[in-house]
Amino acid sequence: MIELDLKYFTPKEAKNTLPLVKKIVSDILITGFLLKSLTDALNGNIAQNDEIKALVNKLSDYLAELEEIGCFYKDWDFSVGMVDFPSRIDGRDVYLCWRGDEEDILFYHTIEDGYHGRKPIPQEYFV
Helix, strand or coil, rough: CCCCCCCCCHHHHHHHHHHHHHHHHHHHHHHHHHHHHHHCCCCCCCCHHHHHHHHHHHHHHHHHHHHHHCEECCCCCCCCCEEEEEEEEECEEEEEEEEEECCCCCCCCCCCCCHHHEEEEHHHHCC
């Protein structure tokens, strides 16, 4: 169940955040790619690497920006960028779900079903 102190988004409110969310997700994907590439190049010898630390700090800042908006980053292999927005549909706590390769927020999933249970957001919620 979603914590009570989280912001609940309507599809319209989530859509209004998309320009900023898209920019932050782009920054996350670039930083995540650089972090993975550098980690691979160092063969896991990352303990005292200042560049790794700087990238991790940048990534943390970007994730914090998304959380300030009220949404959550979900793509930990940094391949497409997925963001969940807490919402309520049909009286249930759900997540509006957006992927970086989608133009708009058109899907949701229950907390239990996760991404694989995505369904189209009912049209009446876009009013």
